[in-house]
Amino acid sequence: MSAGHVVGRLGEAGPMSAAEVLSAAGRYVVYRVVCSKEQVMSQTLQGVEIAGLNEAFEGYVERGERRVLAGGAVPGDRVDLRIVASSQHHPRDFAEVASVHARGADYVEPICAHAGPVRGRCGGCPGMHLSHDLRTETLQRRVAQLAERLGCEWSWHEAPAHLGYRNRSNFVVTRQGALVVLGSYAPRSQEISAMAGCQVVQPAIARVHGELEALLSALKVPVGEEEEGLRWVSLRASAQAVVVELVVRDALASWLDAAVVAIAAVEGVQGVAITVNARDTNAIRVQDSQVVQGKGRIWERYGEVELGIDPGAFAQLNVAVASAMYRQVARWAEGAQVVWDLYCGIGGLGLNVAARRPEVRLFGAESVPAAIASARENAARAGIKARYAVVDLGKEGWREGCPGEGPQARPELIVVNPPRKGLSRAVRQVLGAPQALGASTLIYMSCDVSSFGRDAAELQERGWVLRELQAHDMLPQTTHVELLGRFERSS
Ligand SMILES: C[S@@+](CC[C@H](N)C(=O)[O-])C[C@H]1O[C@@H](n2cnc3c(N)ncnc32)[C@H](O)[C@@H]1O
Structure with a gap:
């Protein structure tokens, strides 16, 4: 990043004036900053005590009207x-920890050598330097504020394992000397951090990751922007x-056939798929993948149902926690017979509602055709009668496309699990007329x-x-929280 610019999260830090926004990528925006690099670099705060921690796990101190944010700093630290960098329109400055005099009680030395910003540059685990209590209290504060605004009770649910839980990881491919490295972009930067020995992925992924780095290095595979370069590797x-x-x-890269055969021979690898992406884009995949060796479909039990997951498909990353959530949904769903599963993906949520309940009529809608094909197969394998359709839930009139369902259909229960941006306006419009819809x-x-x-406030x-929020x-190790809300029709 060049001097005079700062990267912030959308809507959280940095100037809000659109004129100040230079570019945006995903949740991050690059802003023009007030001071020159020389001016801001000259400001060092010595021996300050970190007063608090924000939602992004940045420590902060108040300095008059301004708040100074520092990644890797923990309340109680003397640094x-x-x-x-500074923000022009918000009273915020952004700082690096130049030196540490003493650590606060909630500092924990990260067990991963790559964990940023304290030990390394990897951004995958921004909470690894926090005590478990401080990390979860910080997340819970956010949920408590939300629940207070929405006027409902809430509960917190721990994960059974804090390491080794993640069943999928995407690695950006780069070269360090003669070695091919499968790493990750450092936060707010184009720099690539190594990820060898990653602690949050399942051990099988960590092992295959190490083997692939050695193999791809030995094969001298071109990487990234190089001609015929390997850009990303995804392990599931x-x-x-x-x-x-x-x-x-x-x-048609000249190295590809030999590499595929060698990768397929790595212990524990059941299949290899390729997908082509020559575009200059942040998206990893721009087209479907093709299985070129072995089997591409992974089978995993989520809750009560075995799900087949193809390369490139969306599936919940933490099987244990997702299973607990799906089971909770099934308990809340008891008694409902006509069930809609919107944004159903490969079907996990709705199929758990219908599992062992032959009286349930399940209808699923989702925009990705391959996901719908998997959902159908998953339902058939579980012996569940379900009807699925490829539907763009972002479009007005989406109900017309729902399977076996016209505008008169009356679901008793609707389960939704939309992408990060939440329910589309078209879905909010339909759900926002519960009487007409019939769902309770x-x-x-x-x-x-x-x-x-935002969606819950509108639905209310x-x-x-909203009767319950989990x-x-x-x-x-991250700032992520997964929510489950149970709404009842008010009259
Ligand atoms: C968070 S995933 C949930 C998947 C599934 N319900 C589960 O529990 O694993 C969100 C799903 O919404 C789908 N989706 C995103 N935009 C959509 C749209 N406009 N119409 C229909 N489905 C959409 C995605 O393809 C993805 O499968």
């Missing part, structure tokens, strides 16, 4: 802070096996506290009451 594990997906610039219960699973808050204004620690 020197070097200010590296089940309890039994790992599937490797290679994101390549060129499907709505269960909303969400990976984003902000969009859930339009005939629903927050699950789906991705320990």
